[in-house]
Amino acid sequence: MSEMQRIGAETQNIGDVQALMDAFCPMHVILDASGHIVHVGATLQKLRASLPLEGRRFLDVFELRRPQSVNTMDELLNSAGLKLHLRLRGEPETALKGALAPLADGRGAVLNLGFGISLLDAVRDYALVSSDFAATDLAIEMLYLVEAKSAAMEASRKLNLRLQGAMIAAEEQAFTDTLTGLKNRRAMDHVLARLIEAGREFALMHIDLDFFKAVNDTLGHAAGDHVLQNVARIMVEETRSDDTVARVGGDEFVILFDGLTDRETLVRVAERIIRKLEVPMPFGAHMCHVSASCGTVLSVSYDAPDAVQMLADADLALYASKHAGRAQHSFFRLEMRDAGLSPEISGVIPAAVAPRKGTAGEAENRRKDRPI
Amino acid sequence: MHGLINRTIQGFVSDTRGETLWREVAERAELGFVEFEAMLSYDAEVTERVLRVVCAQLNLPLEALLEDIGTYLVSHENTEAVRRLLRFGGVDFVEFLHSLEDLPDRARLAVDDLRLPQLELCEHAMDHFSLTVTSQPVGFGAVMLGVLRAMADDYGALVILEYFPATQGSERIEIQLIEAAFAAGRGFELGARAV
Numbered sequence: 001m002s003e004m005q006r007i008g009a010e011t012q013n014i015g016d017v018q019a020l021m022d023a024f025c026p027m028h029v030i031l032d033a034s035g036h037i038v039h040v041g042a043t044l045q046k047l048r049a050s051l052p053l054e055g056r057r058f059l060d061v062f063e064l065r066r067p068q069s070v071n072t073m074d075e076l077l078n079s080a081g082l083k084l085h086l087r088l089r090g091e092p093e094t095a096l097k098g099a100l101a102p103l104a105d106g107r108g109a110v111l112n113l114g115f116g117i118s119l120l121d122a123v124r125d126y127a128l129v130s131s132d133f134a135a136t137d138l139a140i141e142m143l144y145l146v147e148a149k150s151a152a153m154e155a156s157r158k159l160n161l162r163l164q165g166a167m168i169a170a171e172e173q174a175f176t177d178t179l180t181g182l183k184n185r186r187a188m189d190h191v192l193a194r195l196i197e198a199g200r201e202f203a204l205m206h207i208d209l210d211f212f213k214a215v216n217d218t219l220g221h222a223a224g225d226h227v228l229q230n231v232a233r234i235m236v237e238e239t240r241s242d243d244t245v246a247r248v249g250g251d252e253f254v255i256l257f258d259g260l261t262d263r264e265t266l267v268r269v270a271e272r273i274i275r276k277l278e279v280p281m282p283f284g285a286h287m288c289h290v291s292a293s294c295g296t297v298l299s300v301s302y303d304a305p306d307a308v309q310m311l312a313d314a315d316l317a318l319y320a321s322k323h324a325g326r327a328q329h330s331f332f333r334l335e336m337r338d339a340g341l342s343p344e345i346s347g348v349i350p351a352a353v354a355p356r357k358g359t360a361g362e363a364e365n366r367r368k369d370r371p372i
Numbered sequence: 373m374h375g376l377i378n379r380t381i382q383g384f385v386s387d388t389r390g391e392t393l394w395r396e397v398a399e400r401a402e403l404g405f406v407e408f409e410a411m412l413s414y415d416a417e418v419t420e421r422v423l424r425v426v427c428a429q430l431n432l433p434l435e436a437l438l439e440d441i442g443t444y445l446v447s448h449e450n451t452e453a454v455r456r457l458l459r460f461g462g463v464d465f466v467e468f469l470h471s472l473e474d475l476p477d478r479a480r481l482a483v484d485d486l487r488l489p490q491l492e493l494c495e496h497a498m499d500h501f502s503l504t505v506t507s508q509p510v511g512f513g514a515v516m517l518g519v520l521r522a523m524a525d526d527y528g529a530l531v532i533l534e535y536f537p538a539t540q541g542s543e544r545i546e547i548q549l550i551e552a553a554f555a556a557g558r559g560f561e562l563g564a565r566a567v
Contacts, residue, residue, distance in 0.1 A: 124563030130463045143562055144460040148482030151453045155376075155410040162409075 014038070017103070017110060025112045026134055027096075031058050032108040035073030043132040044113060047088060047122075058111075062096070063087045077102050077109060086113065092125045094118055115139070120146060177247040179225060180232035188246035188254050192307050195299070201261050202299045205270065206314035207235075209251035209277070210291040210326045223283045227290055234276045238269060254314075261298045263331065270294045270329035278327065293321035294329040301332070313337065373419040374486050378408040381422055383451065384444045393429065401425045413485065416509065435514045435537070442518020446526060457482075458523060459560045464552055465529035469493055469501055491516070499549040506542045513543025520545060528557025 014030070018039050021028040026043035040053045053061055064070045066085040070078075077100070084098040098113040115122045119139055122128065133139045175187035183191070195202050209231065216224035228251070235245045235253060244256040260266065273292065280287040295317025299305045317332040324330070386394035398406045401421045408414070427437055446455050457478075461471030476488040489507030496502065503520070505513035517535045524531045532548040 120563075128562060130562070140460060140562070144457065144478070145481060147453070147460070148457055148478070151457070152411075152483050159409050159411045 014103070014107065021110065021112075024134060024136075026132060027113045029053075029058065029111045029113065030103075030108065031073070031076075031111070033073070033106055035059065035076060035108075037061070038108065043128070046128070046132065047094060047126055048090070051090075061089060063089055065095075076100065080109070084111075092121075094122055094125065119143070180229055180247050182232050182236070182253070183244055183246040185246065185248040188244060188248055188256065189307070191244045191246075191256055192310075195256065195258060196305050196307060200258055200299065203257040203260055203266055203296055204299075204310050204314050205255045205257065205266070205294055205296045206311070206318045207253040207255065207270075207273070207292050207294045208318055208322070210293055210322075212251040212290050215288045215290060219283060219286055219288065223286070223288055226283050227281055227288050230281050231277060231290070231292075235273060238273050238276065254311075261300050263298075266296055266331075267329060270296065274327055274329070291327040293318055293326050295319070295321055295332060296329065297332040373414055373416050374483075375408055375410045375412045375414060376483065376486060378414055378419055378422065379410040380441060380445060380451075381419070381426065382408050383448075384441045385426055387448055387450050388440075388444060389430065397422065397425050397429060400429075411483075420509070434511065435535075438511050438514035439518040439521075439535075442515040442520075443522045444518070445515070446519055446522035455526065456560070456564075458519070459526065465524055465527040465531070466549065466552065468523060468527065469503070469547065472503065488512075489516075501547040501549070503545045503547065504542050505545070508541065510538040510541060510543060513538065513545060516543075517545055520547065525555075526558045526560075528553055528555040530554035 018030060021030065021039075022041065026041040028041045029037055029044065030039040032038050035058050037053050037056050037058055045053055048061070059071065059076070064076075064079075064084065064086055067079055067082060070076055080100050080102050082099070084100060086096045086098055088094045088096060095116065095118040096113045097116040098111050100109050100111045102109045114137075119142060123139075123143065130140055175183055175190070177184040192204070209227075212224065212227065215227055228247070231253070232245070232247065235255065239245055239255060239257070242258055243260075244254075244258070246254050246256075248254050257266065257269075274294070278289075278291050280289050282288075295314045297310050297314045297317065299310070302310070313332040313336070316336040317330045320330040320336055321328045382394060382398075385397055395406055401418075401424075403418070403422070423434060423437065426432075427434055430437065432440070445451050446458065458468070461475070461478075462468035470493060472491045473493055475491055479486050479488045489505050489512040492504040492506070494502045494504070503516065505516050507513070514535065517533060520531070520533055524533075529552050530550040532550060534546040534548075536544040536546070
């Protein structure tokens with residue numbers, strides 16, 4: 001038996017119940033045997049300031065959400081001991097929680113109500129103040145916590161935003177070659193992995209400058225840097241904005257052409273880059289002469305493209321270009337791999353020579369590569 | 373020292389004396405940055421250095437500066453959130469005084485690593501209290517003096533406050549309540565939000 005039920009049983013006078021409830025529970029309702037409101041706590045009445053609740057039928061003022069389909073006083077009395085979910089009818093609509101205890105001798109019932117999580121809205125909607133809550137109610141503490149936590153969260157959020165900005169800047173730096181402004185090796189690895197992961201069709205072109213060492217040795221590093229910056233600018237100009245141009249070593253570059261595997265187009269791009277690089281670059285009173293060798297692999301040549309393999313194969317194609325007399329472009333062919341890594345004999349080994357590693361995947365590669 | 377405390381000193385200087393002066397302070401204190409982060413922690417030595425520079429720049433003794441910071445914390449529009457959180461402590465000034473002992477715990481509920489000084493209220497008579505502030509380093513008592521002055525205004529209470537500097541690590545404030553409802557004070561709606 002609940003405390004409230006005992007109160008009802010022991011006190012014959014309903015006025016005593018009312019006085020007790022007024023002292024402790026500013027959101028209580030006392031009902032008579034027919035389910036009409038005899039008395040309400042001051043705070044509850046404040047929720048409908050222009051509508052005196054006393055004398056009205058309880059279920060006309062409050063809608064019972066749980067348990068549902070409660071339409072009579074008898075059904076209401078049956079909910080004694082349950083946790084009730086109610087809604088105040090009319091505007092503003094406010095959700096309430098409560099519990100009911102029947103009064104002794106069928107004289108009616110007492111309900112005590114509370115806001116639950118709707119507290120924040122209720123405090124705003126009805127301009128409630130501290131004295132509207134029972135001294136033991138944790139409502140004020142909850143409001144305090146909500147505000148304190150929001151303030152702390154806001155400070156943390158601002159810090160996070162600043163940290164995120166700093167992180168993006170740091171990443172940007174970590175992915176950029178500071179001399180040329182191109183992507184660096186790390187960035188290229190990331191993009192390459194992403195293209196493979198996404199199953200994109202793309203081409204990977206490895207470019208190595210010819211005669212760059214001579215410029216560095218005879219005219220100094222400043223001239224070398226100047227040449228590298230020019231080279232970078234030309235490569236960016238000759239590629240599309242969504243291609244990835246990276247400087248991956250001293251005078252080595254990799255270009256990733258997303259969505260481009262057309263051989264003729266790639267040859268045209270490579271030849272244009274080589275032609276432009278060969279235009280002598282003035283540095284002070286001197287002219288710097290460089291050229292480039294290129295080697296290209298296509299993702300579509302592989303059943304399951306692998307970043308390390310593609311880079312190694314592009315390297316082989318590049319050496320083939322070097323040994324065919326520099327300043328030219330080659331596509332990778334499988335026989336380059338069969339020739340071992342010795343650049344001296346690349347490009348001259350017939351396709352019939354067996355590969356060093358034999359797997360089902362590679363056999364498929366061979367079939368695809370042969371028509372080159 | 374918690375970033376919130378350093379940030380308060382920064383806010384006091386830039387909100388009441390201007391952003392330019394704060395930049396000067398940051399430079400002279402050799403912070404290496406301009407903005408304190410509210411949610412990070414700093415060496416206590418950094419805070420001391422900043423306070424020394426601010427005292428020199430404003431030509432104020434340390435206690436007076438700390439009291440001004442306490443007043444700023446409650447009365448400036450940029451720190452409205454702090455005023456509101458303090459007002460949750462009670463519906464009148466006396467109830468607020470009694471809530472001060474809970475203040476360090478309340479602060480920790482919101483920001484776990486914020487350590488506020490220990491506050492102890494002694495009620496000598498209905499209208500006579502003393503607040504003992506124990507902190508390391510000392511100085512929070514002077515801040516609390518400013519806070520109490522501004523909160524009394526906020527509640528519309530008329531009080532006389534007397535400050536006694538640290539003896540054995542504890543500062544003390546004597547509070548004489550002349551009239552609890554002397555002026556209208558500032559409003560406090562539970563449902564309004566500063567943030």
